[in-house]
Amino acid sequence: MGIYERKQREKEQRKIGIINAARKVFSNKGFNTATIEEIAMEAELSPGTLYLYFKGKEELHTSLSIEILKHLADEIQKVVGQDISAEEKIKRFCDVFIDMYEYDSNILINLFHLQSGETLKNLSDEFLQQIKTHSTMAHGAMVDVIKEGIDQGIFIEEHPVVLADILWSSYAGVVLWVDSKRVLNSQKDFVKSTLKTAFKIILKGLKKK
Amino acid sequence: MGIYERKQREKEQRKIGIINAARKVFSNKGFNTATIEEIAMEAELSPGTLYLYFKGKEELHTSLSIEILKHLADEIQKVVGQDISAEEKIKRFCDVFIDMYEYDSNILINLFHLQSGETLKNLSDEFLQQIKTHSTMAHGAMVDVIKEGIDQGIFIEEHPVVLADILWSSYAGVVLWVDSKRVLNSQKDFVKSTLKTAFKIILKGLKKK
Amino acid sequence: MGIYERKQREKEQRKIGIINAARKVFSNKGFNTATIEEIAMEAELSPGTLYLYFKGKEELHTSLSIEILKHLADEIQKVVGQDISAEEKIKRFCDVFIDMYEYDSNILINLFHLQSGETLKNLSDEFLQQIKTHSTMAHGAMVDVIKEGIDQGIFIEEHPVVLADILWSSYAGVVLWVDSKRVLNSQKDFVKSTLKTAFKIILKGLKKK
Amino acid sequence: MGIYERKQREKEQRKIGIINAARKVFSNKGFNTATIEEIAMEAELSPGTLYLYFKGKEELHTSLSIEILKHLADEIQKVVGQDISAEEKIKRFCDVFIDMYEYDSNILINLFHLQSGETLKNLSDEFLQQIKTHSTMAHGAMVDVIKEGIDQGIFIEEHPVVLADILWSSYAGVVLWVDSKRVLNSQKDFVKSTLKTAFKIILKGLKKK
């Protein structure tokens, strides 16, 4: 490996380190309450250093979200490539959400928050484009599976994009909502089981007969 | 009406005026970016005056969300009281979401944002309690309808609370997600039609056979 | 006087107070070294308050310079209106510079610094316009006097604008240079006497014979 | 040449390279806005390396100014040695200014900025001494020529130092002022022609009759 590649790699590592620190702090405190200083401390760096890798707080937060989105898109695409039925794939999508939620519940929450209002405005075109790309990828994979199901005469004949939207947003909605109930009522974590039930209902709703 | 009552009433009116101003500003800018001064200007009051009615920015935002939640709960409960089938009620719930979205798309978005992470933490017990109350009410109404359906042997025999969660969060998720797609891709507004399709699918999934 | 006028007046007074504080601090420390906090302390206000009246450090500094320029333009125009010979008016211009220098030597220095390189770039159009206006006024007055002299056959027949430039810039140059010698060599203040000699030489140079 | 001398020479060359880079950057951006990193890039070196040759930004800037001053002093002294009349020498001084302005207009501007307030304060004694030395040299040369003229009965009998001050500062003032007009009004460059006219006027003013 040349010296340039090593440097590049180190730089990438450092970026990941910072993003991981940011993940922890943003998860605990939320965007407003989190401070750059805190993230720097978590990353065991000085505040100034963060600015060598990210233009500012906003960009750091967005980068984190994109990282998550990328991961989600990857996992979903893996499912599409598998040699299983469309129905089974829909179930696996559900598992992907569950896995991510179990790995770090805040990851998903963060992501879904990115995808609406407040955050989307004031985003640089570059980042907006990245989000679109990965989002389209993840969503496109879902659309493909739906299409597959429709073509095989298994799913109802609605517009596949709409069905994928419903699938995605129901899963996302369940995560947000059930997780918030958990926080609000300090109850047990029902996200997983609720997601599974949601899957069953929606799958049944999707099927032709 | 006594003088005290009138005063009380006026105060309430003023509070509503402020909350409406806050709704506009928070909708456009989000919690962070919105400033008290802007809200005051929108309400045609001075910043100081807002503090006579609300303890601070946080409380104002929460009050707004509660207001919305209250409205939603009301609308949902109206549905429960109607003399129609459980199935039809589920459909009406969908209409309630659509109506609110059409009245002010940001209203719903705002509400769903309340329901997680960032905002819920650091909330005074009093407000947490109010949120719980109204939330429980709205949600409870849904649970009742689900129960009704189960008792009548129309719906599948899952835990009614879970089913209501799924119903609620799917609707909410669709609004958030499809609305964000609208913003991201500057496309037409498919929230209404997608919500309707979602309803059909979920209803089909809910039904026993 | 109406309440609005009074408010406006008070606001203007406050602005002047801040500019005066800024004058002291900028004079002592220069633009870089001076801090907003220091100026605020000098003005017996909090840092934040300064931002109610000026957009930032840059604008504050520019406002100060414009204030000075305005004053200089006023004084010079007064001279033009007087019922004395063109020759005498040129001498009075010299006195105006001397007066301003004696009132606060840093005032003039500051002004001349505004008028070149570093500061002029990055200036908002609004301020650039104001500077142009006042600058043109002051300079135009000088041009008028020169023209007067030429028309009366007293002064050499060069382009009046060029002659006014030379007059102005020689005066300014002397102030900058002799003052810097004073600082560098901790010598006595020869600005006044040197300016007077400069006046004599230039006047002689300007005259036709 | 021994190895030590060569090293010394190389070091000197490197210093000059850095100073030239600094000249460009300081010229374009001014002292505040210019950054060490930019200068390093311009010099095709790393920021750290600059600190091997200069103690810091301040010293670098001062070194640049001294370099310019040294050059100016050299050119002026060359004039003094020539076998021409005092009157002609004064004219040549004007040419020196014009040449430097034409070579790099920012050079002179930069120099004149050194000579007051902000920059002079906070300067180490060592540098202050160097500035004094070269300044005295340049200025002394002018004084000599003036004296020459007075002794030959050509120039008026004012204190030679004062006359040299006026000469120097008028030239400097014209450069600063006319150049700033150029920037402000985006007009043609009249520095050269205005300087020439200034020379004529002042020379006429200096002459005994």
Next chain:
DNA sequence: TATGAATGAGGTTTCATTCAT
């Protein structure tokens, strides 16, 4: 000698909140 990533002090700026009127 040269590097350039990291530092961190310290500046500018914002804005929720207060309080005299």
Next chain:
DNA sequence: TATGAATGAAACCTCATTCAT
């Protein structure tokens, strides 16, 4: 009750400087 000027804490961010390599 209403005001809105003033506050000042606290955040973001910059960049001259250092130091391990």
